[in-house]
Amino acid sequence: MSSSKTDVRRYPGFLSVTLLCLLVLYAPLVIVGIYSFNASNSITSWDGFSLRWYAEVFTGSESEKFKIAAWNSLFIAIIAASCATILAVLAAMAIIRGGQFRTRQISQGLVSLPLMVPEIVTAVATLIFFNAIGFSRGHMTIIIAHIAFCVPFAYMPIAARMQGVEDSYEMAAMDLYASRFQAFCRILLPLMIPGIISGFLLAFIISMDDFLITNFVKGAGVETLPTAIFGAVKQGIKPNIMAISTMLLGLSIIIVSLSYIVSKFDNTK
Amino acid sequence: MKQKIKKSVAAAALVCVVTSAAKAEEQVVLYHWFEYIPQELLEKFTSESGIEVVMDTYDSNEALLASLKAGAIGTYDLAVPGDYMVEILANQGLLGEFKPDELKNFENIADQWLNVDFDPGRQYSIPYQWGTTSFSVNRDVYQGEIDQLSVLFNPPEELSGKINMLDAQNDVLALASLYLNIPQCTNDREQLKAINGLVQEAKQHWVSFNSDTTKDILVSGDVAASMIWNGFGARARVEGANIEYAFPTDGYIVWMDNVVLLKDAPNRENALKFMDFLLVPENIAAVSDYARYESGITGAKEHVSDELREMPELNAPTGGKGHFVEVCDAETQAVYDQIWTNLRK
Amino acid sequence: MAGGSTSGGSVKADTYAGVRHWLLAPSWLVLLTVVVGPLCIMLIYSFLTKEFRGGVVWEFNLAAYDKFFFDRGLFGDEAPRIEWTYISIYWRSILQAAIATLVSLLIGFPTAYFIATRPTTSRALWVFLITIPYWVNLLIRTVSMKFLLRDQGPLNAFLLSTGIIDQPLTIVNTDVAVQLGLFYSYLPFMVLPIYAAVEQYDHRLSEAAADLYASRWIALRRVILPAVKPGVIAGCILVFVPSLGSFLAPDLLGGARNFMIGSLIEDQFKGQAGDWPFGAAASMILLSMVLIVLIVAARRQARAKAAGGEV
Numbered sequence: 001m002s003s004s005k006t007d008v009r010r011y012p013g014f015l016s017v018t019l020l021c022l023l024v025l026y027a028p029l030v031i032v033g034i035y036s037f038n039a040s041n042s043i044t045s046w047d048g049f050s051l052r053w054y055a056e057v058f059t060g061s062e063s064e065k066f067k068i069a070a071w072n073s074l075f076i077a078i079i080a081a082s083c084a085t086i087l088a089v090l091a092a093m094a095i096i097r098g099g100q101f102r103t104r105q106i107s108q109g110l111v112s113l114p115l116m117v118p119e120i121v122t123a124v125a126t127l128i129f130f131n132a133i134g135f136s137r138g139h140m141t142i143i144i145a146h147i148a149f150c151v152p153f154a155y156m157p158i159a160a161r162m163q164g165v166e167d168s169y170e171m172a173a174m175d176l177y178a179s180r181f182q183a184f185c186r187i188l189l190p191l192m193i194p195g196i197i198s199g200f201l202l203a204f205i206i207s208m209d210d211f212l213i214t215n216f217v218k219g220a221g222v223e224t225l226p227t228a229i230f231g232a233v234k235q236g237i238k239p240n241i242m243a244i245s246t247m248l249l250g251l252s253i254i255i256v257s258l259s260y261i262v263s264k265f266d267n268t269k
Numbered sequence: 270m271k272q273k274i275k276k277s278v279a280a281a282a283l284v285c286v287v288t289s290a291a292k293a294e295e296q297v298v299l300y301h302w303f304e305y306i307p308q309e310l311l312e313k314f315t316s317e318s319g320i321e322v323v324m325d326t327y328d329s330n331e332a333l334l335a336s337l338k339a340g341a342i343g344t345y346d347l348a349v350p351g352d353y354m355v356e357i358l359a360n361q362g363l364l365g366e367f368k369p370d371e372l373k374n375f376e377n378i379a380d381q382w383l384n385v386d387f388d389p390g391r392q393y394s395i396p397y398q399w400g401t402t403s404f405s406v407n408r409d410v411y412q413g414e415i416d417q418l419s420v421l422f423n424p425p426e427e428l429s430g431k432i433n434m435l436d437a438q439n440d441v442l443a444l445a446s447l448y449l450n451i452p453q454c455t456n457d458r459e460q461l462k463a464i465n466g467l468v469q470e471a472k473q474h475w476v477s478f479n480s481d482t483t484k485d486i487l488v489s490g491d492v493a494a495s496m497i498w499n500g501f502g503a504r505a506r507v508e509g510a511n512i513e514y515a516f517p518t519d520g521y522i523v524w525m526d527n528v529v530l531l532k533d534a535p536n537r538e539n540a541l542k543f544m545d546f547l548l549v550p551e552n553i554a555a556v557s558d559y560a561r562y563e564s565g566i567t568g569a570k571e572h573v574s575d576e577l578r579e580m581p582e583l584n585a586p587t588g589g590k591g592h593f594v595e596v597c598d599a600e601t602q603a604v605y606d607q608i609w610t611n612l613r614k
Numbered sequence: 615m616a617g618g619s620t621s622g623g624s625v626k627a628d629t630y631a632g633v634r635h636w637l638l639a640p641s642w643l644v645l646l647t648v649v650v651g652p653l654c655i656m657l658i659y660s661f662l663t664k665e666f667r668g669g670v671v672w673e674f675n676l677a678a679y680d681k682f683f684f685d686r687g688l689f690g691d692e693a694p695r696i697e698w699t700y701i702s703i704y705w706r707s708i709l710q711a712a713i714a715t716l717v718s719l720l721i722g723f724p725t726a727y728f729i730a731t732r733p734t735t736s737r738a739l740w741v742f743l744i745t746i747p748y749w750v751n752l753l754i755r756t757v758s759m760k761f762l763l764r765d766q767g768p769l770n771a772f773l774l775s776t777g778i779i780d781q782p783l784t785i786v787n788t789d790v791a792v793q794l795g796l797f798y799s800y801l802p803f804m805v806l807p808i809y810a811a812v813e814q815y816d817h818r819l820s821e822a823a824a825d826l827y828a829s830r831w832i833a834l835r836r837v838i839l840p841a842v843k844p845g846v847i848a849g850c851i852l853v854f855v856p857s858l859g860s861f862l863a864p865d866l867l868g869g870a871r872n873f874m875i876g877s878l879i880e881d882q883f884k885g886q887a888g889d890w891p892f893g894a895a896a897s898m899i900l901l902s903m904v905l906i907v908l909i910v911a912a913r914r915q916a917r918a919k920a921a922g923g924e925v
Contacts, residue, residue, distance in 0.1 A: 008820045009731045011830060017724035018740075024721070025747040025801065028758035031768050035761070061308040087641045094637035099628030107638050110645050118859030118904055120876045121656075121897045122649065127883060128659050128894065129652035131340040138344070148648035151641060167627035180630065188629075211753050212861050212876075216883065220298045220344035221323030226753045231326060233757050233866070234303070234481045242761075245754040252749040260742055331886035338668035339883060339890075361667060438886060458689065465688055477787065491765060599666050607688055610887070613873070614699040 029249055036242035053243040060240060062232070069228035073208055076139065076224060080146035081154065081203035087147070088154035088199055089192070093184070096162045097170075114149040122149060123216035130217060138219035145217050146210065150203035157202060161195025162188075194262060201259050205252070296321040297539040300341070300348040302526070303328055303481050305398075307559040314546050320539045328480040329437040330354035337363050343533040346540035351524045353439065353594045355394050356387040358529065364393040365530040371541055374548035382525065382565035386593075394527035395544055396565025398500075398556060400583075401591055402440055402522035405502040405512040410493040415515040418448040421496060422471045429474045431493035433486060436478040438609045440522055441468070441496070443594045447520035454597035461601075465608045472612060487512055498524075499582040500561035506582075514582040516589050523591030525565065653901070660894035668888035678895035700878070700896070704903075707874040710789065710864075711857035714796035715804075718853045719846070721797075722804030726845075727838075729805075730812035741809065748802040756862045759795050760786060763867070786867060792874070795863030796853075803852035811845025812838075844915055851911050855904055875900050 036054070040047035057063060091111050095104060114122060126145045130137060169191070170183040178186070211226035218227060225248075232241055295318075303326040311322040327333045330351045337348070342363055350358055358364050369375045369391070382396040406415045411427040422445065424432060434441055445467050446453045451460045476492060486492045487505040497505070502514040515521075528547055534540050547553055553564040554572030561577060563570075570578070577583065585591065597605060630637060663673040680686075683701070684694035729740040747755065762769050763785040770782040785791045815838065823833040839846070857863075861876035868874065873881075875896070882893025 008824050008830070008833070009817055011724065011727065011834065014724040014728040017721055018728045021721050021725040021801070021805070022743060024798065025744070028755065028762045028798070029747060029750060031762055032754075032758040035768075087644060090637040091641040093630045094634035097627045097629045097631075098634030098637070099631035101631070101634065103638075107642070110650070111641055113645060113649055116855070116904065116908055117649070117653070118855065118900055120859040120861055120879050121653075121901045121904075124879060124883060124893060124897045125652035125656040126648065127339070128656050128890070129648075132655050132659075136343060137340065144648055148644055151645065167629055170629050174629070180633070183629065205749055209751050209753075212880075220300065220341060221325050223325075226751060229751075229753055229757070231303075233753075234328075237757060237761050241757065245751075245758065248754060249750050252751075253746055256742070256746055256749050260738075329886055331888070332884070335668050335886060335888035336884070338665075338888065357667065436886070462688060489764075489766060602666070603690070604688055607690070610699075611688075 029245075032242045033246045033249065036239065036246040038239060038242075041239070053239040054247075056240045057243050057247070062240065065223070066225070066228055066244065069223040069225045072139070072223060073225040076142055076146055077204050077207035079143050080150050080207045081200050083147045084150035084154040084203045085158070085196060085200045087151050088158050088203075089196060091151075092155060092159045092162050093188075096159055097167060097188075111155050112152045115152045119149075119212050123213040126213060127216040136219065137217060138222055141217040141219065142214055142222065142224070145213050146207045149210070149213065150207055153206045154199035154203040157198035158192065158195045161192055161198075164195075165191045197262055198259055201255060205255065294321055295319055295536075295539060296323055297536050297543050298344065298346045299324045299543070300333065300336075300345040300531075301326055302349055304484075305349070305560050306556055310552060310555045310559075313552070314543060318539075318542055318546070320536075320542060322543070329435075331438055334358065334361075337531070342531060344535065345531050346534040346536050347543060348529055348531055349397055349526050350394075350529060351526050351594070352385070352387045353596045355527050355529060356596050359388065359393055363532050365532045365534055365537065366392050367530055367541060367544075372545050372548060374545050377548045377550065377566050377568065379565050379567045385525070387596075388527070394529045395548060397526040397528050397547065397553070398560060398562035398564055399523070399525035400499045400562040401516070401585065402435070402444075402496070402498050402524060403515050403517055404494055404496045405487060405505065405510075405514045406494040407487065407490070407492075408511050408513055415513065416518050418444060418517045418519050418521075420494065420515065420517075422448050422467060424474050424494070428494045430476055432475050433477045433479055433483060433492040433495040434475050435483065435496045435498075436480045438605065439594050441612075442605055442608065443522055443592070444496070444520075447517075447522075447590075447592065450519070453592070453595040454601050456598070456601050461604050461608070465611060468608065468612050478613065484508070498562075503561040503580050503582040516585050518590070520590040520592055523593055656894045657898060660891055660898050662891045662894075664889050664891050668890070670890050678889070678891035681889075681892055682895055682899065703873050703878055704875060704899070706789075707858055707876075708903075710792055710796065710874060711854050711860075713793050714800070714857050715850050715854045717793065717797045718801050718804040719850060722801060722849060723808055723846070726805045726808035726849075727812050730809050730815075731817075741806075744802055744805050752799055753862055755798060756795055756866050759798055760791075760866050763791055763794070789868070791867040792864050795867040796857040796860060799860065799863055800853040800856055803856075804849040807848040807852065808842060808845045811842035811848075815841050843918055847911055847915060847918075851908065855907065858904065859900055 035046075037049050037051065038046055039050035039052060057066065088111075091107065095108055095111070098104070117125075122145075126141075126148075130141050135141060165188065169187045173183045173187050174180065209226065210224075211230055214224050215227050215230070218224070223231070229241060229244065232238065297320055299322055301324055306324075311324070315321055325345070327336060330353070333348060333350055334354060334357060337345075337358070338361075348358075355364075372395070375391075375395075378391065378396055382399075383391060385391075388394045403418075404415075404421055406420060406428065410431070411425060413425055420428065421432060421434070442464060443453055445464050446455070449460070449463055449467060451457075451463065455461060477486075479486065483495050483497050484501050484505040487495055487497070487502075488508045488510045490510075497514070499514055502512065506512050506514075528544055530537070530540055530544070547556075548566060550566050550568035551572045553566045554569045556562075557564050557569065557573050558577055561580060561582065563583060659670060660678050661674050661676065663671040663675055663677060665671045680694075681697070683697055685697035685699075686692050686694050725744070729737060729744070732740055761767055764770070765782045765784055765786065769785075770779075773779045774782065785794070819837050819841065820833050823837045824830075828836065859876050860874070861880055864874035864877050865880070868877075879893050879896050879900070881887045882889050882896065887893075
């Protein structure tokens with residue numbers, strides 16, 4: 001019985017396609033990872049294993065530039081993701097726990113609007129906006145823009161989680177004369193933590209990842225990691241860029257693994 | 270978990286404080302061509318003056334203009350436009366004036382570069398580097414004569430489809446005018462049509478329009494010929510490309526890049542200090558050694574390497590026909606824009 | 615993602631109904647000023663006049679849209695003809711995005727199905743494997759792709775050494791490179807919604823089909839595909855829409871000759887073109903196209919839902 005069941009589910013060739021899919025996804029990253037250990041100055045020939053390009057990232061002539069860019073990226077991503085997460089939690093409370101109201105649909109559309117507008121359009125609109133109101137470009141413009149487009153990414157996991165949490169707990173608490181605020185702090189918030197962490201991490205990565213909008217709204221000499229890398233690869237792919245890429249790949253894997261473990265931990269609970 | 274969030278918020282606040290503290294340092298914000306100034310020189314300036322140099326880069330004079338017009342004015346202190354762009358920026362009111370006595374090394378400017386057409390008396394700019402623009406050809410691919418602009422506009426078969434052009438409207442159209450032997454910025458309709466026809470016809474031979482990757486694609490062999498600046502061509506050759514830089518007999522472009530003070534410069538004093546720094550022969554010679562151009566500063570030649578002095582790219586044949594790019598009027602410029610748009614379609 | 619599940623369904627919780635306006639106010643404020651407001655200003659800019667050598671003049675006209683659709687010759691005084699340049703850039707972008715979507719679907723569907731039919735324990739690991747590359751910076755992924763595909767790159771070296779080809783393939787700076795780049799950028803967006811849909815699919819339906827002597831492939835086409843259609847549509851939109859306005863893949867992989875919408879618009883603001891009203895108009899046209907796609911898809915989804923509701 002059970003063997004016939006797996007038969008129906010199985011499609012010949014799907015495994016090979018999946019493996020092909022993984023090959024396509026990983027091949028470029030793995031190859032760049034390998035070449036980042038190349039001793040050669042040239043990116044074409046292989047001269048043996050070496051860590052010189054990793055040393056170059058930290059001590060070379062461009063190290064200062066990339067260090068500042070990395071700090072900028074981190075700083076902007078933390079601020080933007082934190083603000084976006086707060087906005088998303090508040091909005092989710094209203095949309096999911098606020099009953100039926102007339103602007104509910106519109107609010108929901110508004111929150112997910114940045115997802116629907118192509119990134120290049122958002123970039124152009126934001127640039128024109130800052131220019132029209134005479135807001136001079138710098139860190140601040142990047143942060144503001146990032147908060148806006150991070151909101152939907154923070155909202156998705158938070159809203160999904162909030163829907164998964166029964167409201168009967170809060171109701172019970174409020175029946176026992178807990179205030180709305182207490183119900184939120186003591187009941188909903190703790191239950192929401194996994195969703196909030198996922199939302200924050202998603203927003204964080206999206207902010208770290210953004211090139212296009214940042215490139216449009218950044219001020220003089222303010223670089224984030226993506227804009228700095230873009231500037232560098234414009235003149236050709238250099239081995240130190242591969243080293244940076246490989247380190248970022250490692251960092252991403254760590255973050256994703258962390259969020260994976262957080263969700264695992266949550267499931268077993 | 271709550272603790273963790275609190276910690277990360279605290280970390281964010283900390284980063285906030287650190288960054289704003291870092292911003293309070295003395296700095297000068299430089300808007301510069303890509304790959305043009307050695308990092309060591311910027312570090313030298315910082316160690317001498319305590320002023321940090323923040324640098325952003327662009328890849329064409331036109332891109333510089335577009336960016337300044339797009340609201341970047343007031344955020345940069347200095348830029349390095351080419352000759353004709355100095356004039357355009359000045360006409361647009363985008364430059365900040367300074368008096369010669371505000372720069373103590375002003376007198377180091379070589380006489381021939383003091384009273385230039387694009388900035389008479391040097392009210393807005395100081396000389397930086399000068400060079401020429403024509404093209405380099407990979408000698409492994411093509412061994413024939415390369416002393417004609419036809420190599421770009423009507424190339425031999427070996428080069429067709431393997432040519433890169435600089436992504437720079439005025440330079441490309443100026444070379445086209447030289448090739449057709451018509452005056453730059455002509456307002457004659459037939460001549461303008463001829464330029465349009467020429468570049469449209471030549472487009473089939475051109476594989477890309479890149480400025481910033483020019484050196485790399487010549488070295489890697491991705492293209493067999495490219496329009497290029499002489500010093501950049503020299504660097505590509507030194508990096509291993511078997512290429513030769515041409516001085517076409519029908520003409521090539523001569524240019525001078527200049528350091529200008531921008532309007533509403535946020536760090537005007539520091540900017541002037543940096544300009545003074547670049548007027549010191551030894552310092553500007555370091556730029557020449559890196560970028561492989563010549564400077565307009567008296568005495569700088571003694572500081573550059575012998576190797577540089579003998580580079581074929583920097584030694585134009587006697588009687589070479591170098592021309593500065595001219596600034597067109599609004600009407601002609603509109604047609605130039607249209608030709609460029611047609612070309613880039 | 616599939617089928618607007620976030621709209622709350624039957625949950626009628628109203629714990630915070632009394633303060634909902636305060637809760638919504640911050641998001642409204644931020645999104646109205648930083649997203650909606652700028653879009654309106656952009657619309658206004660698209661009707662302004664370009665200033666000589668960049669910038670805008672506050673004179674209203676249709677010049678930017680005129681430039682987009684009509685060619686008035688080198689000197690601007692000829693009778694207008696249809697300007698195919700920009701229309702063809704848009705058309706090519708649509709085509710590129712469509713091909714990338716199709717390829718993503720062809721590879722993404724079997725992958726998603728395969729993963730969703732794994733035992734629960736290994737399923738999460740597969741999903742994890744698919745999502746990791748997505749977390750890597752898009753720029754880095756695109757650069758890696760370019761490195762791999764270069765004329766002298768590892769792919770060509772490999773193919774040459776195995777004797778499959780005897781001349782390096784030129785892939786970078788072609789349409790194929792752009793499609794590969796787009797496909798590579800957004801593939802996980804295709805896999806995840808389909809995976810979510812297949813996961814909820816009741817495999818007893820396939821068994822029933824098999825009992826009725828339907829072959830596997832017929833079951834796939836007649837039973838599974840209709841059931842997971844919302845996931846497929848969601849995946850296609852999530853790949854198609856960002857592909858349409860993408861900048862990095864065409865810019866880094868396509869070279870300057872293969873302009874797509876993203877690079878065309880970027881050039882108006884960051885490049886030499888410096889025509890803000892035209893860039894704003896081009897953005898408005900792109901935005902309208904995307905909204906049309908989204909509305910059509912939403913309608914279809916709603917209809918499919920209504921039709922499927924009876925099952």
